[in-house]
Amino acid sequence: MITQTPIPGLLVVDLTVHGDSRGWFKENWQRQKMTAAGLPDFGPVQNNISFNDAVGTTRGIHAEPWDKYVSVASGRIFGAWVDLREGPTFGVVFTAEIDASKAIFVPRGVGNSYQTLEPGTAYAYLVNDHWSADATYSFLNLADETADIAWPIPLDEAELSEKDRAHPGLDNVTPVPRRKTLVTGADGQLGRALRALHGDQPHIEYADRADLDLTSTRLEDARRWHDYDTIINAAAYTAVDTAETADGRPLAWAVNAAAPAQLARIADDHGITLVHVSSDYVFDGTSERAYREDDPLGPLGVYGQSKAAGDLAVATARRHYIIRTSWVIGDGANFVRTMVSLAARGIHPKVVDDQTGRLAFTADIAAGIRHLLDSAAPYGTYNLTSAGEPSTWADIARDVFRLTGHDPTHITPTSTADYFAAAAGAVAPRPRNSVLDLDKIEATGFIPRDSANALESYLASDL
Known part of the structure; x- marks a missing residue:
């Protein structure tokens, strides 16, 4: 007892x-x-x-x-x-x-x-x-x-x-400080959102590539890991097309697969909870419904394959959360900012209309991660994107134009094949269906924002 x-x-x-x-x-x-x-x-x-x-x-x-x-x-x-x-x-x-x-x-x-x-x-x-x-x-x-x-x-x-x-x-007596949280990829869109959410609390440490080389074979010696309670791995190699090249392929595998494997081993050795951010690209996009967390993996390209390998490695850690997301929008270069810029410059772009998904705003991903940790939700994999009706990239582009006071008919829909037909370099295959089922994370009490409302708030902020 x-x-x-x-x-x-x-x-x-x-x-x-x-x-x-x-x-x-x-x-x-x-x-x-x-x-x-x-x-x-x-x-x-x-x-x-x-x-x-x-x-x-x-x-x-x-x-x-x-x-x-x-x-x-x-x-x-x-x-x-x-x-x-x-x-x-x-x-x-x-x-x-x-x-x-x-x-x-x-x-x-x-x-x-x-x-x-x-x-x-x-x-x-x-x-x-x-x-x-x-x-x-x-x-x-x-x-x-x-x-x-x-x-x-x-x-x-x-x-x-x-x-x-x-x-x-x-x-x-000097009180014993609480164990620390390490956020990797702190200079990325999600890393910035995590910093905005948590601020500069003394127990939270932010690391970018200059501070911590996740691909180092000496990662085990890079920190006194027993002082850490949580690692939030927001680092990733996200150059989807470059990952298909001879130079990009080993980098994608080093950052997206080998590094999470090392972190999983460190987490198990030191009683750390490992939070790892994954991607819709681990699926092939052929499903007729939204993807659930337990659906079999079937990545199409190198980026998706390396992310899927990272997921499998992280899942070996006893205390892990795999956060599977898609179409990430935050503080940094992203699709929505590109559309805002094109609209402001009077450019009428062609945008693909045969890929379907939901945007995932980094503020919501960060809040969802904190919710899982604070509520001690069961370990495992959770889909986390915005809620609401799925859209194509062309639908979202039209929404951006409309919400910024521009004519949405200036968006010309096109197929993925036609869009990349004239591409000079390597092109990664994209999943046509990137919609992720949100039932599991909602069952823990976290309800993501509606995508349309989140987009409107994002555009109203200081981009």
């Missing part, structure tokens, strides 16, 4: 102890059973045991930047835990006596301490990171008056180290 405590994330675990005349046996940590019961799948990498000869041995209060799962192999302890994480529960205390029948899951940043109540007590703990000199620790004095821990054996009669006696009081 798992019991919540007043400290968020600090959990008491009741363990079944099987005993007879020979002694006892227990499953101290059993991943499948315990995660099913509600314990985090925290990925322990090290097992430590602290043996204590005497009653009254007291250790703590230490808050490390990793999760711990503590238990007693022999003897009995009085445990005290203090939330030293920045936030509204900073300073909250929980105490309990622990014997072989109980364990405690201690989340990162919660101060941990104990006092032995029997001789020969063996205190064991699993941790999900290795010690590092670069890690940030916080400590609290065992006798802090604000925490007011009722130690069974008075501290002046207990066995303490001088180092533990010298820890600061709560007023002087």
